Amino acid sequence: MGIISWIILGLIAGFIGSKIVDKQGQGFWLNIALGIIGALVGGFIFDLLGSTGVTGLNIWSMIVAIIGSVVVLWIYNAVSGRRTT
Numbered sequence: 001m002g003i004i005s006w007i008i009l010g011l012i013a014g015f016i017g018s019k020i021v022d023k024q025g026q027g028f029w030l031n032i033a034l035g036i037i038g039a040l041v042g043g044f045i046f047d048l049l050g051s052t053g054v055t056g057l058n059i060w061s062m063i064v065a066i067i068g069s070v071v072v073l074w075i076y077n078a079v080s081g082r083r084t085t
Contacts, residue, residue, distance in 0.1 A: 005057045009065050010036030017069030022077065034076060035069045042068020 014035025042064040046052065055061050 006036055006039070007032060009039055009057060009061060010034075013038055013042075013062060013065035013069045016066050017073050020066075020070055021073040034072050035065065038067075038069025038072040039065035040068065041072055042066070044068075045071070 011032045012035070014031035014033070017035065017038055018031055039061070045068065046064050052060065
């Protein structure tokens, strides 16, 4: 996947993940960063479970990235002291 694909996937996954976790989001750039990190974490988690991780810009990769971004956002909120609403 190219860098543009990672940014698009990260933006969408970060936005959706932030809406799932705390309903208000973290801001445009932080959503992208946490979404990209979430895609990596989600791919790693799914690989550990024996499933396919992020494979490209498709629906399965989006699901994996959203799950990963939710995990990353929970960790981010716990470390930064933000409360989820």
